[in-house]
Amino acid sequence: MRKGLLFVLSGPSGVGKGTVCKALQKKTTDLTYSVSVTTRQPRLGEVDGVNYFFRSREQFLDMIENDELLEYAEYVGNYYGTPRDFVEKTLAEGKDILLEIEVQGALMVKEKFPEGIFIFLTPPSLEELKDRIRGRGTENDSVIDHRMNVAVEEIALMQHYDYAVVNDEIDLACQRIESIIIAEHCKI
Numbered sequence: 001m002r003k004g005l006l007f008v009l010s011g012p013s014g015v016g017k018g019t020v021c022k023a024l025q026k027k028t029t030d031l032t033y034s035v036s037v038t039t040r041q042p043r044l045g046e047v048d049g050v051n052y053f054f055r056s057r058e059q060f061l062d063m064i065e066n067d068e069l070l071e072y073a074e075y076v077g078n079y080y081g082t083p084r085d086f087v088e089k090t091l092a093e094g095k096d097i098l099l100e101i102e103v104q105g106a107l108m109v110k111e112k113f114p115e116g117i118f119i120f121l122t123p124p125s126l127e128e129l130k131d132r133i134r135g136r137g138t139e140n141d142s143v144i145d146h147r148m149n150v151a152v153e154e155i156a157l158m159q160h161y162d163y164a165v166v167n168d169e170i171d172l173a174c175q176r177i178e179s180i181i182i183a184e185h186c187k188i
């Protein structure tokens with residue numbers, strides 16, 4: 001059986017990765033989403049096992065030690081990582097999987113899965129990005145400033161990706177990603 005395709009979606013905090021993934025999930029049923037492990041606190045409404053697997057730092061370090069993570073990164077004071085087993089099983093079943101992860105982790109995946117398809121979601125502008133993070137109301141000003149500094153560094157690494165998708169409007173961004181998925185399936 002043909003293996004599934006591995007898609008990696010990255011982009012700065014607040015660009016709309018979560019929003020675009022949710023919209024995409026409603027439209028395409030044949031894409032599986034990886035649920036990451038994190039040491040950050042759950043936000044209001046986030047559910048363990050759905051949005052993330054919320055774990056302690058000790059538990060996370062154990063997972064690294066036991067080689068349970070395909071990749072991981074420390075981002076603004078917390079750890080985030082992708083459970084390896086789920087990704088490998090999904091691909092072996094011939095299903096496509098999408099990882100929504102930050103840039104350091106994405107580059108780690110690229111080393112292990114060079115055949116992966118790497119998509120970078122960009123904001124229309126840095127001002128719009130800051131407005132979106134602020135508008136979401138989930139981070140205080142010092143975290144927002146930290147995330148903006150990280151965003152500038154992340155955008156500089158866009159050259160390592162296969163595709164850049166501007167998230168100006170959610171529907172348009174989704175259409176662009178769907179077109180990439182279709183095109184990748186047509187590759188010889």
Ligand SMILES: Nc1nc2c(ncn2[C@@H]2O[C@H](COP(=O)(O)OP(=O)(O)O)[C@@H](O)[C@H]2O)c(=O)[nH]1
Nearest residue numbers: 013014036072073075080081082100101102105
């Ligand atoms: N490397 C890596 N990054 C992740 C993973 N899961 C989430 N992230 C990224 O971690 C960053 C922070 O995520 P989060 O705290 O949920 O904030 P938000 O994405 O800005 O809403 C985002 O850039 C996510 O894409 C993962 O498993 N590995």
Ligand SMILES: Nc1ncnc2c1ncn2[C@@H]1O[C@H](COP(=O)(O)OP(=O)(O)O)[C@@H](O)[C@H]1O
Nearest residue numbers: 013014015016017018019132136167168169170
């Ligand atoms: N295309 C868009 N136009 C306007 N606002 C958007 C767009 N995409 C996302 N947003 C808003 O920006 C904020 C950050 O989006 P989110 O999906 O949480 O970003 P990320 O997961 O990349 O951190 C949310 O309030 C969301 O509603």
